[in-house]
Amino acid sequence: MKPLIFFLKTALLLCLIRASALAQADPIGPSVKLPDHPRILLLQGEEQALKRTIGANPTWNNFHQAILTECDNLLTVAPVERIQIGRRLLDKSREALRRLFFLSYAYRMTQQPKYLQRGEKELLAISAFSDWNPSHFLDVAEMTMAAAIGYDWLHKGLSAQSRATIKEAILKKGIEPSFDSKYNGFLKVTNNWNQVCNAGMTYGALAIYEDQPELARKVFNRAIETIVLPMKEYAPEGAYPEGYGYWGYGTGFNVMFISALEKAFGKDFGVSQQPGFLKTAGYLANMTGPTGSSFNYSDAGTGGSLQPAMFWFASKLNDPSLLWVERDRLTKDGAGKFVNNRLLPATLIWGGGIDLNNVAEPKSLLWTGGGKNPVALMRSSWSDPAAIFVGLKAGSPSASHAHMDIGSFVMEADGVRWAMDFGMQDYNSLESKGVQLWGRDQNAQRWQVYRYNNFVHNTLTVNNELQVVESFAPMTSTSASPSFTSATTDITQAYKNSLAKANRGIAIVDKAYVVVRDEVETLPKETLVRWTMLTPADVKITAPNRAELTKDGKKLILQVQEPAGITLKTSPTNPSHDYDAPNPGTTLLTFDAPMPASSKGAITVLLLPEKTAGNATKPVQPLAQWPK
Structure with missing residues (x-):
């Protein structure tokens, strides 16, 4: 009898280990159900809370108006063209992301057809590119995120033909190349490439989930498993090894990734709990001097800029003092100075619940x-x-x-x-x-x-x-x-x-x-x-x-x-x-x-x-x- 009991216990243990391994490899699970469009960052109806924030706070109202003004400026500008500089298409991908995030935001907040029509025009233009330059995969990642936000946020207003064209581009020019070993080296690196590329692919998969559920789950699971590689670099206290400029890039897209998971799945599968990650807000908050310029060591620019991700950290940690510098940038410089920031609309999504008039001075010097x-x-x-x-x-x-x-x-x-x-x-x-x-x-x-x-x-x-x-x-x-x-x-x-x-x-x-x-x-x-x-x-x-x-x-x-x-x-x-x-x-x-x-x-x-x-x-x- 004892050998039989030992055998049964061993078999049960092996099953539990195997089940645990499968659960780790497939955190999303086969029965996941996602919200209908829009499902990325801001669900249907959540615009009303943003409108209340804008109406109650002059700083946020000025922020909102700056985005709308920039969108009005975009109405007569030609769509992005596929012009490669050296080995990079990246500046075009970034501009496409900026335009589509802004225009999609403007349409959702105002329901004015002009923003929908201009966004649709931009989406069709980038969808017609021969490719999104997979040899420099950051280009693909940002272009995929651009197309995904536009497709998801404008979805109900797009024509059926436009939906089909954009969806095909996200799949063929965005997601599928990320499974080609010639291009997906980002999965193994510990720098910003991993963060940006995993975020971009995840946005693409969220956008077309109902059409490609199995492929999308692979993208989600792969991202959850591999994005922790660069996130280990924040340990132990949150200092980002690539410096201020790349903090805004790598951490900004990492937060875009986490925030999208939280909104779509109701959780981030433990990603944000990587050692040092939540502490990195303290690093960034302290990196700017009284002049407004950052400590620009390594490959960083000479100035400082608004960091949308800081509003996510301040909300997540319930610590508005983290926004001492960011609040000053918005109130003194005005949001109009930052309309070149392609993640700008996320600032209001993440920080809209924070009273910018009541940001306490940080305690530590x-x-x-x-x-x-x-x-x-x-x-x-x-x-x-x-x-x-x-x-x-x-x-x-x-x-x-x-x-x-x-x-x-x-x-x-x-x-x-x-x-x-x-x-x-x-x-x-x-x-x-x-x-x-x-x-x-x-x-x-x-x-x-x-x-x-x-x-x-x-x-x-x-x-x-x-x-x-x-x-x-x-x-x-x-x-x-x-x-x-x-x-x-x-x-x-x-x-x-x-x-x-x-x-x-x-x-x-x-x-x-x-x-x-x-x-x-x-x-x-x-x-x-x-x-x-x-x-x-x-x-x-x-x-x-x-x-x-x-x-x-x-x-x-x-x-x-x-x-x-x-x-x-x-x-x-x-x-x-x-x-x-x-x-x-x-x-x-x-x-x-x-x-x-x-x-x-x-x-x-x-x-x-x-x-x-x-x-x-x-x-x-x-x-x-x-x-x-």
């Missing part, structure tokens, strides 16, 4: 996050437009879209960004001239691009050498003390061929000025350490160790406290290659610190806003004594 590219973000105040803001970057040049910027920082005070980052250069401007931009080894051409190496970032250069690509710099300590808000990072690996040790610390002291301190230990050879700060200010060197920076009627003093005997220098930011972008209005402020073999030394620089420049400063302690 310091945010730090680990992961592949750890960062520390600190400020002296959230509400003072003259506040000091500092962002410190650790991490690795080997991360996706990274630069050789280990130890680099940006700094603001008095409404001016004094220490800046160039950010990215337009990819096509480099690729069209034959630059192999995506190489990742130490000698890759990527590191010869002027804006991408450590020579022009606000960090150290040792013996005129590049930072080590495969290095990693952890954040080693932080302090949220109001009198000494600080962070330190061990950047030794970035210089492992040139230095025995290297550590950098940055602090805001008494909410009044900034200290940048480097401690280095040399190898058994003489070593030349160069300290660099890139600035948009006018620079006047007033002493060998002192410079006066002026911009927009404001002043900052840069003072080198140690080592003695250095000489500050300025140099233009003229690139050395014809493929490099020009950099007008910027200056490199540098000094060299020769160090003997097998020695230890410190470099201490003070950044003093004008109102504190004449005051006594505190002695700067060794990094080991900085508060933790």
Whole structure:
């Protein structure tokens, strides 16, 4: 009897394991029933809640009117054409998504036929393209999302012939190529490609579900299984390794994906609970300084922009303080400034229930996050437009879209960004001239691009050498003390061929000025350490160790406290290659610190806003004594 019981228990266990595995592989299940059209993001009848929000809040009303005005401008514009630039059709896919999201929103909110007719015209134009450029699958993903939103939101007003044409395009030019191994490498990567492409395919499958239920389920299940790969990159605290610009892209589309699941299925199948993902709203909220510009390390632009996904996070976490920066962008700049944002209508869908007049000031003046590219973000105040803001970057040049910027920082005070980052250069401007931009080894051409190496970032250069690509710099300590808000990072690996040790610390002291301190230990050879700060200010060197920076009627003093005997220098930011972008209005402020073999030394620089420049400063302690 016992062997029989053991056999039955074993068989039952195997069945349970098999059932569990099948459930994981098929979270959607065979009996799923989806709402009728429209089923993507905003169900039939949910427009009424948005209209109430618009009617009750002037900011949201202005937002709504800005979208309608832009749609009116689109009425006489020719549809998007299939014009490929280099290897990309992406700008056309993005414009199609913007137009169709806007026009479909306008029709649903007003029921005016002009928006339906113009949307239908756009849908038929992109459906007639020969293909959506599957060799660069981001193009397909965004075009599929464009067609899906238009098809779903305009569905009841489209002619039967138009429905058939658009549905066929979504299937043949969107979804089916995603099952071709030549094109679906996005399923295995851990960067924004995975997030964007899975989102686009999911939207396409939602749009045509009733016609292709089995194929659609495969798309849903595949996306739920694979999108968690890039989402693991948010762990542990939410720092997005690709930086601010790609946060808006990867995270924005990830949220589009989750939100679509929530609306269609009533749940997101646990996707949003990936470690660090919900915490990433804190990262983005802290990435912008009082000037409104972001900490634009890696492949990011030089400014900041409205981030629709932040409204989803604020609602999901019931924390309106996450919208401190986004609220300011909407109220000060107006929604009209952001009509080029193709996800703009989602802002109202996700944030319409939030009272923008009652957004509390964030409490913490310091945010730090680990992961592949750890960062520390600190400020002296959230509400003072003259506040000091500092962002410190650790991490690795080997991360996706990274630069050789280990130890680099940006700094603001008095409404001016004094220490800046160039950010990215337009990819096509480099690729069209034959630059192999995506190489990742130490000698890759990527590191010869002027804006991408450590020579022009606000960090150290040792013996005129590049930072080590495969290095990693952890954040080693932080302090949220109001009198000494600080962070330190061990950047030794970035210089492992040139230095025995290297550590950098940055602090805001008494909410009044900034200290940048480097401690280095040399190898058994003489070593030349160069300290660099890139600035948009006018620079006047007033002493060998002192410079006066002026911009927009404001002043900052840069003072080198140690080592003695250095000489500050300025140099233009003229690139050395014809493929490099020009950099007008910027200056490199540098000094060299020769160090003997097998020695230890410190470099201490003070950044003093004008109102504190004449005051006594505190002695700067060794990094080991900085508060933790």
